[in-house]
Amino acid sequence: MTTGRSAREALRPEQFELIAKALADPRRVALLEAIASEKSCGCTTLRSKFPVSKATISHHIKELVRAGLVSAQRQGQFLQCRVRRDVLEAYTSSLLRRVGSGTDPAS
Amino acid sequence: MTTGRSAREALRPEQFELIAKALADPRRVALLEAIASEKSCGCTTLRSKFPVSKATISHHIKELVRAGLVSAQRQGQFLQCRVRRDVLEAYTSSLLRRVGSGTDPAS
DNA sequence: ACAAGAGTTCGATGATTGTCTAACTGTTCT
DNA sequence: AGAACAGTTAGACAATCATCGAACTCTTGT
Numbered sequence: 001m002t003t004g005r006s007a008r009e010a011l012r013p014e015q016f017e018l019i020a021k022a023l024a025d026p027r028r029v030a031l032l033e034a035i036a037s038e039k040s041c042g043c044t045t046l047r048s049k050f051p052v053s054k055a056t057i058s059h060h061i062k063e064l065v066r067a068g069l070v071s072a073q074r075q076g077q078f079l080q081c082r083v084r085r086d087v088l089e090a091y092t093s094s095l096l097r098r099v100g101s102g103t104d105p106a107s
Numbered sequence: 108m109t110t111g112r113s114a115r116e117a118l119r120p121e122q123f124e125l126i127a128k129a130l131a132d133p134r135r136v137a138l139l140e141a142i143a144s145e146k147s148c149g150c151t152t153l154r155s156k157f158p159v160s161k162a163t164i165s166h167h168i169k170e171l172v173r174a175g176l177v178s179a180q181r182q183g184q185f186l187q188c189r190v191r192r193d194v195l196e197a198y199t200s201s202l203l204r205r206v207g208s209g210t211d212p213a214s
Numbered sequence: 215a216c217a218a219g220a221g222t223t224c225g226a227t228g229a230t231t232g233t234c235t236a237a238c239t240g241t242t243c244t
Numbered sequence: 245a246g247a248a249c250a251g252t253t254a255g256a257c258a259a260t261c262a263t264c265g266a267a268c269t270c271t272t273g274t
Contacts, residue, residue, distance in 0.1 A: 013133075017133050020127075020130045020131050020133070020136065021131050021231095023127045023130070023131070023202070024127050024128050024130070024131035025231085025232070026120075026124050026127070027232080028232095029127065029202075029205070029206075032206050033205050033206055036205075036206045036207065042250070042251085043250065043251060043252095044249085044250065044251085052232090052233070052234090053233070053234060053235080054250080054251070054252090055233080055234070055235080055236095055251090055252080055253085056232070056233055056234075057251090058250095058251060058252060058253090059232080059233085059252090059253095060232090061251095062252090074240090074241095074250095074251090076241065076242075076250090077240070077241040077242065077249070077250045077251075078241095078250065078251090079250075079251065083206055085206070085207075088202070088203065088206055089203065092199035092202060092203060095130070095136075095195070095199060096195065096196065096199060098136070098140050098143075099136075099139050099140055099143045099190055099192070099195055100143065100192075128261095132261085132262070134262080135262095149220070149221085150220070150221060150222095151219085151220065151221085159262090159263070159264090160263070160264055160265075161220080161221070161222090162221090162222080162223085162224095162263080162264065162265075162266090163262070163263055163264075164221090165220095165221060165222060165223085166222090166223095166262080166263085167262085168221095169222085181220095181221090181270090181271095183220090183271065183272075184219070184220050184221075184270070184271045184272065185220065185221090185271095186220080186221065
């Protein structure tokens with residue numbers, strides 16, 4: 001389904017920073033991992049996997065959405081969230097590009 | 108010089124977390140970027156590029172070394188530090204692998 | 215031995231942040 | 245309408261962290 005070109009190009013510095021900060025908390029990465037591996041991933045479902053309150057889950061999801069790593073939409077009373085793998089890949093690409101040259105003497 | 112197999116395989120969770128935290132500070136990423144683009148990169152050289160004290164530079168470098176993203180050795184009174192690009196790549200690989208499946212319905 | 219320079223270590227401080235409880239909004243079902 | 249459930253928001257608190265100045269170690273050159 002072609003993914004849309006969306007985040008394939010470079011990230012804006014602001015988003016780069018938001019992503020890096022979002023990934024800095026191990027719990028949040030675990031959450032991201034759980035979202036990626038689940039089909040439906042409401043707060044309550046996720047909450048049953050982590051020993052944190054639903055307020056904390058909600059907060060983490062908000063941060064992940066703010067960083068662009070996750071897209072979420074209400075489905076009735078539930079929250080449907082999916083991992084934006086393209087954004088994650090854009091981040092890793094940007095990171096490798098920024099810290100790329102220097103080691104290889106070919107440049 | 109074949110790089111050694113070093114960090115090609117998966118990172119230990121502990122190091123994964125250290126790296127993520129190390130990359131969370133924009134200044135530290137900028138520092139990492141500067142180290143990657145410079146040949147010699149002592150604290151004083153780096154300090155001239157960022158408006159921070161040498162104590163702060165030293166602290167950031169220590170964190171980068173602790174995370175394994177940079178290797179540093181004293182060369183006389185100077186500090187010689189290089190970016191461990193293999194470790195950075197191991198991090199991005201681990202990240203993509205962890206948050207990998209789930210979006211594609213093929214599994 | 216002495217001075218100057220490069221980097222480290224030590225507290226201290228202000229800002230950020232992960233977490234909680236409690237109160238709130240919105241949805242679904244009877 | 246009312247109860248139960250899903251998620252959000254607000255305020256508070258503790259922990260972490262980036263930063264600094266100052267004192268320290270180690271090296272180099274005189």
